Amino acid sequence: MSFWKDPLKVAADWLMGILTGWGMPEVAAQVLIGFLGVLILISILMVLDIFLVWVERKVVSRFQDRIGPNRVGPFGLIQPFADIIKLLIKEDITPSGADKVVYNIAPMLSMMSVLILWAIVPLAPTILGVDLNIGALYIIAAGAIGTLSIIMAGWSSNNKFALIGAFRQVAVMVSFEIPMLTMLLIPTILAGSMGMNAIIEKQDIWFFWLSPLAALIFLITAIAELGRAPFDMAEGESELVAGYNTEYSGMKFGMFYAGELLHAFTYGGFLAILFFGGYRFFGLEQVSPFLAIAVIIFKAFVGYWVIMWIKYTLLRIRIDHMLAFNWKFLTPLAFTLLMVTALVNALLAGTSAWLYVAGMFLSNVVLAWAALEIARSYSRKERGKTEGVKKVVTTPRSTP
Amino acid sequence: MSQWIYIGLFFIVGLIVPVGAITVAWILGPKKPNPIKQATYECGIETVGDSWVQFKAQYYIFALVFLVFDVETVFLFPWAVKLGELGMFAVVEGIIFILILIAGLVYTWRKGMLEWA
Numbered sequence: 331m332s333f334w335k336d337p338l339k340v341a342a343d344w345l346m347g348i349l350t351g352w353g354m355p356e357v358a359a360q361v362l363i364g365f366l367g368v369l370i371l372i373s374i375l376m377v378l379d380i381f382l383v384w385v386e387r388k389v390v391s392r393f394q395d396r397i398g399p400n401r402v403g404p405f406g407l408i409q410p411f412a413d414i415i416k417l418l419i420k421e422d423i424t425p426s427g428a429d430k431v432v433y434n435i436a437p438m439l440s441m442m443s444v445l446i447l448w449a450i451v452p453l454a455p456t457i458l459g460v461d462l463n464i465g466a467l468y469i470i471a472a473g474a475i476g477t478l479s480i481i482m483a484g485w486s487s488n489n490k491f492a493l494i495g496a497f498r499q500v501a502v503m504v505s506f507e508i509p510m511l512t513m514l515l516i517p518t519i520l521a522g523s524m525g526m527n528a529i530i531e532k533q534d535i536w537f538f539w540l541s542p543l544a545a546l547i548f549l550i551t552a553i554a555e556l557g558r559a560p561f562d563m564a565e566g567e568s569e570l571v572a573g574y575n576t577e578y579s580g581m582k583f584g585m586f587y588a589g590e591l592l593h594a595f596t597y598g599g600f601l602a603i604l605f606f607g608g609y610r611f612f613g614l615e616q617v618s619p620f621l622a623i624a625v626i627i628f629k630a631f632v633g634y635w636v637i638m639w640i641k642y643t644l645l646r647i648r649i650d651h652m653l654a655f656n657w658k659f660l661t662p663l664a665f666t667l668l669m670v671t672a673l674v675n676a677l678l679a680g681t682s683a684w685l686y687v688a689g690m691f692l693s694n695v696v697l698a699w700a701a702l703e704i705a706r707s708y709s710r711k712e713r714g715k716t717e718g719v720k721k722v723v724t725t726p727r728s729t730p
Numbered sequence: 731m732s733q734w735i736y737i738g739l740f741f742i743v744g745l746i747v748p749v750g751a752i753t754v755a756w757i758l759g760p761k762k763p764n765p766i767k768q769a770t771y772e773c774g775i776e777t778v779g780d781s782w783v784q785f786k787a788q789y790y791i792f793a794l795v796f797l798v799f800d801v802e803t804v805f806l807f808p809w810a811v812k813l814g815e816l817g818m819f820a821v822v823e824g825i826i827f828i829l830i831l832i833a834g835l836v837y838t839w840r841k842g843m844l845e846w847a
Contacts (some may be wrong), residue, residue, distance in 0.1 A: 361735065361761070364735065364736050364739050365739050365743070368736070368739045368740055368743045369743055372740075372743050372744060372747055376747060385740075417755065418751075418754060418755045418758050419752065419755075419759055419760075420755065420759050421757050421759045421760050421761065421762065422761070423758045423763075423767060423768060424756060424757050424768070425768050425769070425770050425771075426768040426769065426770075427770055427822070428806075434752070435774075437748065437752065438745060438749055438752065438757065440748075441744070441747070441748035442741070442744040442745050442748060445740070445742045445743075445744035445747065446737070446740045446741055448740075449736065449737055449740040459736060459740065460733045460736045460737060461733075462733060462737075464807075466783065466807065467804070467807060486746060487770075488770055488778075489770050489771060489772070491771075491772070493782070494785075497785055497786075497789050500789075500793075501789050501792050501793075503801075504792065504793060505792055505796060506794040507796065507800065508796065508800065508803065511800065511804075512803060512806075515803075515806055515807065516811045518807065518810040518811060519810045519813050519814075522811060522812075522813070522814045522815075523811060524791045524811060566762065571771070571773070576771055577770070577771060580755055581751055581752050581754075581755030581756075582755075584751070584755075585748050585752065649846070650845075650846030653792065653844070653846060654844065654845075654846070657795070657835070657838075657839075657844045658756060658839065658844060661835060662826045662832065665828050665831060665832055665835075668806075668828060668830050669824075669825045669829075671814060672810075672824055672825065673821055673822045673825065675813070675814075675821075676813070676817065676818050676821045679766075679814070685733040691769075706748065
């Protein structure tokens with residue numbers, strides 16, 4: 331067993347030998363090693379999070395035709411560290427009317443809800459926190475803690491903007507959770523398991539090719555779940571100041587901000603895991619776990635970049651339009667897609683791989699086309715109702 | 731080691747890190763509170779009345795609709811896991827279950843509960 335093939339096990343065995351050599355009971359040693367592993371992973375995530383601040387600022391500035399941070403360090407790379415020092419020495423303000431306990435717990439929960447998601451992210455075939463057999467449900471459960479932290483922040487701030495922002499955000503989050511749950515069912519059907527590692531191992535063909543519509547709906551619901559534009563109801567800057575975190579400043583605000591960035595990156599990672607093969611890339615993951623980690627981080631960054639691209643390109647949607655879009659379009663479409671996937675999957679189960687992939691892909695395309703066509707004809711009818719039927723005016727052509 | 735011990739460790743460490751960061755900021759930061767600084771922010775004007783007011787009932791209705799769907803969708807997960815082994819009969823059964831779910835959505839829609847106004 332070489333270090334390059336399975337670094338986690340080698341390190342754990344080495345630590346185990348040392349700790350049991352000191353006369354520590356085996357169970358305690360295992361818990362301690364697990365604790366160290368979690369601590370290292372979360373520390374790396376926090377450093378990555380700091381780096382994400384820089385990435386986000388650089389990318390948004392390019393989208394807006396600016397240069398972005400470029401003074402502190404090479405390419406402005408030290409800028410987020412300067413920001414963190416500033417956040418650390420800022421005064422910790424609690425507004426006088428706030429519910430102090432809830433107000434202080436909310437940012438911590440916000441960050442925690444993101445960090446615990448990484449417990450089930452497989453970074454390589456052998457490097458993963460826990461291969462939970464209910465991974466898909468765990469994603470939703472951890473997301474619910476994020477929803478809780480937002481309603482806690484909004485409610486405890488004693489600020490009308492914060493309260494309205496929190497209500498809106500929670501309405502959006504719980505609404506878009508239905509299509510998201512349904513879309514998590516599709517990789518589950520295709521892989522026959524809810525575990526993240528099992529889903530990746532089944533992806534000899536990316537699930538994106540089997541169900542492109544599911545990947546698209548998952549992306550849309552993930553953006554809504556993150557509360558980023560075009561679904562940034564909670565932080566409608568022009569109408570609600572900053573939404574649920576209006577009253578927060580200093581490090582507590584920093585936790586919300588960093589949590590949101592890491593959340594976006596994490597959902598980029600989940601998009602890669604569920605639909606784009608996770609750490610797999612032409613057998614590269616078999617060579618070394620380190621290459622597998624590089625592959626999944628790269629794919630997560632691509633997903634994160636797409637989320638940023640959408641955020642900085644599209645305008646904010648009004649809340650009633652957004653909820654109507656979810657309940658009247660996305661939810662029925664998601665359920666129909668689930669039925670179609672289950673049916674086509676069962677019908678084409680025994681056939682050749684090419685026929686299976688083609689059947690799944692085409693059924694998705696046809697369903698997407700039909701859904702868009704129904705929406706288009708409905709909107710045309712609605713427009714006709716409000717504007718009145720336009721009469722076709724024919725001008726008599728002058729004859730020469 | 732049990733998987734859930736590991737999840738528990740993640741919860742603990744995931745809470746320690748933000749708590750630590752906020753505590754360090756609390757220790758390092760200056761503490762000069764005054765009533766104006768701690769007043770509720772409302773674009774510069776003084777706040778009128780309590781913030782914990784009545785809110786739009788529509789939020790409550792959306793939450794109710796969500797609850798029904800969320801609970802019923804969770805029932806679909808065991809079905810989805812074992813779908814490959816159960817064959818066509820389970821597929822048809824699942825489709826009937828989803829159609830009943832959609833009937834609930836159509837009912838809510840026809841009742842006008844999905845309208846914001």
